[in-house]
Amino acid sequence: MQGLLLIDKPASWTSFDAVNYVRKIVAHEEGKKPKNCKVGHSGTLDPFATGLLILLVGKEYTRRAGEFSKLDKTYEITMQFGVTSTTGDPEGELTVIDGLTPSPEALQTAVTRFTGPIQQVPPAYSAIKVDGQRAYKLARAGKEVVIEARPVIIHRLEVVSYDYPVVQLIADVSSGTYIRTLVEDLALALGTGAYTTELRRTRIAGYDVANAVSPQAADLLSHLKTLD
Numbered sequence: 001m002q003g004l005l006l007i008d009k010p011a012s013w014t015s016f017d018a019v020n021y022v023r024k025i026v027a028h029e030e031g032k033k034p035k036n037c038k039v040g041h042s043g044t045l046d047p048f049a050t051g052l053l054i055l056l057v058g059k060e061y062t063r064r065a066g067e068f069s070k071l072d073k074t075y076e077i078t079m080q081f082g083v084t085s086t087t088g089d090p091e092g093e094l095t096v097i098d099g100l101t102p103s104p105e106a107l108q109t110a111v112t113r114f115t116g117p118i119q120q121v122p123p124a125y126s127a128i129k130v131d132g133q134r135a136y137k138l139a140r141a142g143k144e145v146v147i148e149a150r151p152v153i154i155h156r157l158e159v160v161s162y163d164y165p166v167v168q169l170i171a172d173v174s175s176g177t178y179i180r181t182l183v184e185d186l187a188l189a190l191g192t193g194a195y196t197t198e199l200r201r202t203r204i205a206g207y208d209v210a211n212a213v214s215p216q217a218a219d220l221l222s223h224l225k226t227l228d
Contacts, residue, residue, distance in 0.1 A: 001026055002058030003224040006212035009053045015044040018215050022055055025220060042068030043175070043204070048089050051075075051201035052209040057224060070175045072155065074203035077196060079183045081165040085195035088123050088180030092195070099192025104162055110189045111169075114182065115157045119149040122178050152177040166197075 007018055023039040030037065040062040042054040056062045082099060085092035102110070153174040160168040171179065180196050187194035202209045213223050 001030055001221070001224070002060050003226045004061065005055040005057055005220070005224055006207060006209075007053040007055055007215050008209055008212040009045050009050055010214070011048055011050050013215070014047050015041050015053060018053055019055060021215050022057070022220070026057060029221060038062045040065050042071075043073075045201060046089060046180075046199065048091055049199040049201065051199075052204055052207060052212055053201075054204055054207060068204070071205035072172060072174055073177070073201055073205075075171045075173070075179055076160075076198075076200040076202055077167075077169040077171060077179055077183065078198035079167045079169065079187070079194045080197050081167070081187060081190075081192050081194045083165070083195055084184075084193040088184055089196050089199070094195070097193045099187075100190060101164055102190040102192065104159075106190055107159060107162060107167065110186055111157050111159055113189065114186055115154050117151060117153050120152050120178060120181055120185070121149045122147050123181050150176065154182070157182075165194075167194075 005022060007022075009015070009018055019039050019041055020034075023034045023037050026032075026037045026039055027034040038057070038059045038061075040056045042056060042065050045051065045053055054068055056065055056068070081102065082097060084095050084097055154177065155172040155174070156170070158170045160170055162168075171177075171182070173179070173182075179199055183194050183196045200209075213220065217223070
C-alpha cells in the first residue's frame, strides 16, 4: 500500500497522533503489525492548529518526505494583541500586558515590513534540535534554549480583518516559517505583544485542505493518492 493521504488534522491531535492512527488502519488492512508499516508526515502542525497534513504511506513515499516538507504553505491566522504566551499559542501560560493599541494604518505598515525575505528566530517550543535534543524538551525542562536566526520568505501577509484586539490574517510562507514567531515579531514591531489564538493550514503548494479528509473518516484509505 503506497501513496499520499491528505488529512484535515483536528485541533488537539499532534501530527504523530495522525500518523499513528493511520498506521494502525494500514496495518489492519495489510495484516501486519503497526511497527512494520511505513507511515510518516511531511511537516508537523502544532497540536492547537488544524488543517492540511500530508501523510506518506509506504516505503516509496516515506523516503520522499524531504521534498514535500520543503514546499510553500498557506495559513489562516488569528492573533490577539495585548496578551503574550510562553509558547506563542493557547497552550502556554498567558499574560496580559500593557502595550500600544495599533491603528489599522500601523498594522498595515508592519505587515508590509514583514513581507518578503526576513530573518526569523524559531521559538524555543519547537521541534528543532539543539545539541541533539528537541528544543521544546529543553524549554519544558527550564533550560535555556538558544536558536540562531534563519532566513524565511513571507510571500504574502494580508490582513483579512482587524477588530482590536483580534486580527485575522492570511499568509503564504516558505518552508521553515514559524507562524507563532511571525505573530510575536509583528506585535513587537508595533510596540505591544500578541499570541496566535487559532491557526489553520489551508494549502501546501498545490495541495488544498478542501481535498483532505478527517483522519477518522470511515473510508479513509480510499482517499490514498499515488503520484506518477
